[in-house]
Amino acid sequence: MELQGKAWKYGDDIDTDVIIPARYLNTSDPQELAKHCLEDLDPQFKEKMTAGDLIVAGDNFGCGSSREHAPLAIKAAGVSCVIANSFARIFYRNALNIGLPILECPSAVIDISEGDEIKVDIDSGLIFNLSTEKKYQAVPFPDFMQELIQSGGLINYVRKQVKE
């Protein structure tokens, strides 16, 4: 699967409270959540971005709460992929489970500037910076997680298992 869009760049330790503040958690409707995606970090984010764009961030993206509303908000806002140096573990799990593509790739993060046009091949983990014509290889997912991703997330995976 190939994804392409513009990069929006943020720093380290972007927590789930700024990704989707608790004041909006009285609903789990993805479209409602999407309206407030990253609101406390970058209030203009929703207006500036267009569907397909990527978030590029530093260490420990998604730290804090276990709220799945965070990757849901990002996905429903139309963000195609998050590239970071590292992800907080619950966010990592949640993103895989709900089918939000994420990649760990410090060499790409350090090079990519805000606004660069990025293309990602999710299956191979290859990241192309079309603005600078550079190419990066993300950390590959272990086999089990590949299987999860190919099943289309955890629920589909479990549904298959339950049937067997």
Added chain:
Amino acid sequence: MAMTMVEKILADHAGRDEVSPGEIVTASLDLVLGNDITTPVAIEEFKKIGVEQVFDSAKIALVPDHFTPNKDINSAQQSKLLRDFAQEQQLENYFEIGEMGIEHCLLPEQGLVHPGEIIIGADSHTCTYGAFGALATGVGSTDMAAAMATGEAWFKVPETMKFVFNGELAPWVSGKDLILYLIGDIGVDGALYRALELGGEAVSNLSMAGRMTMSNMAIEAGAKCGLIAPDEKTREYLAGRSEVDYKEYLSDPAAEYYEVKEYQVEDIEPQVAYPHLPENTRGISEVEDIPIDQAVIGSCTNGRLEDLRVAAQILEGQKRAPGVRLLVFPGTQNIYQQAIDEGIIATLIEAGAAVSTPTCGPCLGGHMGVLAAGERAIATTNRNFVGRMGHPESEVYLSNPAVAAASALAGKIVSPEEVL
């Protein structure tokens, strides 16, 4: 092969003789937890799986604690989903308002967590039960849904970091300060993807409440879980609360650790974490003049009886500073009742505190104490991210209950020594 506690627990629950860090295993679960924010999504996902019944109606706990007693119509709808699901599935551990508490204070009190178990909860502070020597970790709603259907979850076996706290605590220093100190030392991603093992004389000397405070904040160092070896205190706490047979696991002396670190606790003073990360810690003697608008005592970190006792000890016979709002949230109905019986609540109210029924309320900026722009709070909670307690331009400082109570009296962040 020599193994750590976490490795042994995972091996046993995966039906294996041994496991090593990095492996992915499927393990059976002893308890699955959810709250009023995360469970509605889990119920929706559960219904897609195609099973009628949850794997075990005794092994799922639902606690409506975040936006309850419901703060608005939407949250009332969310809570109703939990209530209906609990009824439909005949869940034994659904806790209604009036008997509920903040989940991580409530489940141990109800005798629902034991050494050696694997517990997952759709709440990041599920790691609290590490204080019992359980592998307890936070997950999202989809993991909770799959777990409710199958009674299993996948885990990557984590490496373990061991922290040994030697020596005796100085006055007004508590489990909260030890864990804040640790987070200040290694950072909010210092234990990313890894397990913590917390031990040493100072940890052994803590009560179960103090130990739960420490394990509670393992997630604030990025850890998957934070275990403390079970001992006589653990057994005593569980006696009378639970009839369940459990198995205690201890790390082998030759077990391999990612890192072993020792601290001498005499060197640790009460800690304050500055906005906007729990790692921004300093000793109380290094805190400058920081006026506060609100002091919050409670939460799954510090809402237990001994926390309220310490607060009352400091507030006794004194009055909060003019203009400071002092909010106290007992962790459970039992804690609330005991605090009334001991006269703690009367002392707090005489000192000018507003005391609430158990709720997460202000801890996550939900209700019952949301901050306005430019306002500043000191709180015994566990997170001080941007906007955590309300307006994105408000600030949260984290501390232990003694410092929070003293600060309420002084109107600025101070050491308990300064108000006694």
